[in-house]
Amino acid sequence: MTDTTREAMEYDVVIVGAGPAGLSAAIRLKQLDPAREVVVLEKGSEVGAHILSGAVLDPVGLNALIPDWKDKGAPLNVPVKEDKFFYLGEGGKVSVPTKLMPPMMNNHGNYIVSMGNVCRWLAEQAEELGVEIFPGMACSELIFDEDGNVKGVVAGEFGRNADGTEGPGYEPGMELHGKYVFLGEGVRGSLSKQVIERFALDKASDVQKFGLGMKELWEIDPAKHSPGRVVHTMGWPLGSNAGGGSFIYHLDNNQVYVGFVVHLGYANPHVNPYLSFQQFKHHPYVKDLLEGGKRVSYGARAITEGGWQSLPKTAFPGGALLGCAAGMVNVPRIKGNHNAMLSGKSAAEAAHSAIESGRSRDVLEEYDRDVRDGPIGKDLKPVRNVKPIWSKYGLNASLALGGFDMWTNRFGFSLFGTLKHGKTDAQATEEAAKHKVIEYPKPDGKLSFDRLTNVSFANTNHEESQPSHLKLKDPDIPVQVNLPKYAGLSQRYCPAGVYEFVKDESTGKDRFVINFQNCVHCKTCDIKDPTQNIVWTTPQGGDGPNYPNM
Structure with a gap:
């Protein structure tokens, strides 16, 4: 906290982050009560500017929030038409039959989307309902009331010098107060991290695990393009150095998303996730697809991978953690946007009921219960052991034992119970002297880039x-x-x-x-x-x- 004097604005609910979780919460609050005062604060220059996701979207969250989304023009234009899974070697690939995989892994009924564009559309729906959305407003500080409950946030501070002092054009920002504050910052949000620590929200949960997702958007030869094709790969070039895999999603306009995920629990500090991604594009299968095309965009984002056992308590005195701020990604499905939307809807309903009954700045226990007992928990719990099996025993064990565990969880039980993750990703890092230096190919400037x-x-x-x-x-x-x-x-x-x-x-x-x-x-x-x-x-x-x- 500082002694800076700031103007304050009062709202019913203050939402940090204009991602799928935050925007869904805002929309649902206005659906329940058009008079509700709701504000969404987004650190990006515009809504969608900081959104990076695969993404194959399961529309279950959107169906629950805006059932007539098709009529309203939601940008879900490319339904999934085929699923392909490959185990890669350096020079070839082995197809993994989709019939062997649990039904939850099937992408039938899902859509290949730009989540940035989906969020831009959600923002339009929210604004039509009267939600105030302020992009370019980074939330730098939490505000607590006299009882220690979260009261609001500081947003829009500009103009500090490099040494932290106030520059000539310094603007102190504003305080935005709410009866409840929702944190939808995404993975490892700075305010979410503070809240989890302050209120010990993770004291009963396992350590959180993460992956690094890197993604490029390519325009390719129309002859090689197949809209609706979803490809996932495992194996080369990571091998035993790290866990992870790739995705290739064919969207419209002769474009494909090419992505690569590296689990951050690797031990060898010589691993270079970025160069592994660039190396991957030289596999004959990928090279053939991309040759003659051009890279359009690049980005990277961490992914929460801890799943069910790593969920912290999602409600705290004065607010709630939404979506990836809590860690709601279904790792084997490589999907979290649907759960983010469901969490926003659920938090909004809990806050609406609380405000209607005269409550404010308390713990929305009903939200936390719904996360665990409702559709989000039902999505995460059956796959809870895939990640720890992979981390401890490797890819092949994960395919066999993790797949078996997902099948048995269809019937409500697991022979493994709930496995622990063990070390954090930071703790998993071993000293360089224990490992060999990894030599990566130099990027060629055509398929791979520095x-x-x-x-x-x-x-x-x-x-x-x-x-x-x-x-x-x-x-x-x-x-x-x-x-x-x-x-x-x-x-x-x-x-x-x-x-x-x-x-x-x-x-x-x-x-x-x-x-x-x-x-x-x-x-x-x-x-x-x-x-x-x-x-x-x-x-x-x-x-x-x-x-x-x-």
Whole structure:
């Protein structure tokens, strides 16, 4: 907290984040009571600018929220027509029969979408109902009342100098107060992280696990394009170095999403997720698809992978965690947007009932119960063991045992019970001396690209005169600990080239450099850093990536 005096605005519900969860909550609140005062605050320059997702969308959440979405023109234009799963070797592939997979893995009835465009459409629906949406308004601080309950947020602070002092054009921002505050910041949200720690929301849950998802949008040869085709792969080039896999989704206009996910629980600090992604595109199957095409956009985002056993309590004094802020991704289905929308709808209904009965700033226990006992819990619980099996025993065991467990969970039981994840992704990192250096092919500039070139296709931008939003708890740790012990892994796990170690010409000593202007807000550094020394905070509003169709 600071002593800065700010203007304050009062609302019934303040929502942080204009993603599928936050916008669904706003829409549902207005559906229940058109007079309800609702505001949505979005750190991106516009709604959708910071949205990065696969995405194959299960419309169950949209069906529940806006049943006539087709008539209203929702941008769900490419229904899934075929599913393909491949196990890759370096030079070939083996098809995994879809008939062997549990029915929940079938994408029939789902749609290949740009979630950025879906969120832009949801924002239009919300504004038509009277929701106030403010893009470019980063929420930098929580506000608590005299009882310690969350009262609101500070949003829209601009104009600090690089050293943190107030510049000549400093704007202190505003306080936005609510009877309830919903945090829909997405994965590893800075305010959500504070709330979880302050109220010990995760004391009864397992550690959270994460993956790093990287994605490119390509325009390809029309002769190779098959709208509605969904392809997932496992295996090469990751091998035993890390868990993960890829997705290739054929949308409309001769475009495909090419994505790659690396589980962040890998032990070898020499792993470079970004270069693994670039290497993947040289597999004969992928190379044949992309040759003659062109990359249009690039982005990266962390993914919550802990699932059912890692869910924190989703309600806290004064508000609720929505969607990926709590971690509602179904890992084997690679889907979380439907649960995000369902969580927003459920939180809105709980807050509406509470406000109607005269309550405010208490714990919405009914929301937390619905998350666990309702459709979200029913989606997450049956697949809860796939991720820990994969992490502990590898890909092949996950395919066999995880698939078996999902089949038995159809009948309401599991031979494994509920498995634990064990270590956090930061704790899983081992010393560099225990592992071999991994040699990655150099990007060719046609199918594969160096990081800085690709980051330019994320359209990311940060005002350079502001303080770095990437904070070090101890500025000496990168050079004194992470470089000698972990071979400076931050220069490899970051998919945007933010971190580097350089030799100081005058002293010959190593120096840690943070190029925060490159940041695409993936949050990997906040998650994977083995000393947990890097803290991701919000830059001023509007800064960061600007994804057009991702």
